[in-house]
Amino acid sequence: MRILVSNDDGYHSEGIHVLADALETLGEVWVVAPDRENSAVSHALTLHRPLRLTRLSERRYAVDGTPTDCVTLGICQVMKEHPPDLVVSGINFGANMGDDVHYSGTVSAAFEAAIMGIPAIAVSQVLGEHFSFVPAGRVARHLAALVLERGLPKGTLLNVNVPPRPPKGLRFTRLGKxxxxxxxxxxxxxxxxxxxxxxxxxxxxxPLPGSDFLAVAEGYTSVTPLQLDMTHEGLLLSLLQDAASWDLPA
Incomplete structure (x- = not known):
């Protein structure tokens, strides 16, 4: 198994190295990450200038671009001969829950993998006194093993948030507000x-029931399935049924 790891905190962040180490027992781990912090850049893709890819050691690379750039280069260039079976983004320094997933470079890196047809997981560590990335690394390894075994539906990813203290367990959740x-x-x-x-x-x-925030607040790891297709099916159906009344031009 081949696993591509990226993030938005940068190659030198502690979280990405804990994550890569935790995943090593599952297969061959490659790291392609930004050469500096890129928090809250969302799904930005660099189109106005060339990108520099620097090899730092075996299977370890830094890019002077965004998390989305890194995943694109990782899949299409660094690992083009044998693309990854899984992309894992993180471990982010701070939560990515609720509406914040739309701003997150960590989540967007996983979304880019999903766009390219590769299963993906985004992992974030909620901050608190005396927190450690180690429990998040264990959670990431467990979920990665399951995804490698079972797969994910096309166009989806798992967004994971780990509480500051060692989690009591795991809950499947929806995005909070x-x-x-x-x-x-x-x-x-x-x-x-x-x-x-x-x-x-x-x-x-x-504190919405079943939300990622409530799960984390109660000491559990939240796992929220996200999808690329943002179509509001209910509104679409309503518009189709009501289209004649809109008197739209031909």
Whole structure:
């Protein structure tokens, strides 16, 4: 089995090395990761300049690009002769739950693998006092073994969030809902000019039953299946049934 590992915290982050080490017993692990932090870049793909791929050691590479760039290069260039059986992204420094999956470079790296037809898992470590990446590495290895054995439906991935303390167990969940207390913070730079920080306040989560946030808050690892197809089937059906009343031009 061949496993491609990437992340958005950068090649030198602790989480990605714990993850790669944890997966070594399952097969041949390749790491292709950004050469610097790329948090909250979502699914950005670099099209306006060439990318540099640096070989750091055997099966270990850094890219001066985004997490999506890394997975694309990993599959289409680094491992093109024998593509990976699985892509695992992480272990992210911080949670990726609820609405935040839309901003996450960690989750987007896994989505890129799903787009390219390869099963994928995104793993994030929720922060807290005295947290360790080691339990998240164990969870990642367990889930990776199951996915390698059983596979995943096309166009899907597993989004995993591990609580700060060793988890009590595992729950299958849905995405939760959160809001930030201050979306934008106004400030002044050293030259006296007004500037702005986005995402200034702490998130406030809704304790929705069955959600990823509630599972983590209660000490469990959350595993949320995500899909590429964002079509709202209910609204689509309603629009098709109501199309005549829209009086649309031919």
């Amino acid at each position: 959160r809001r930030y207390t201050e979306g934008v913070v106004e400030d002044t730079d050293p030259r006296g000019r007004v500037c702005y920080w986005i995402g200034g306040g702490d998130p406030v989560w809704e």
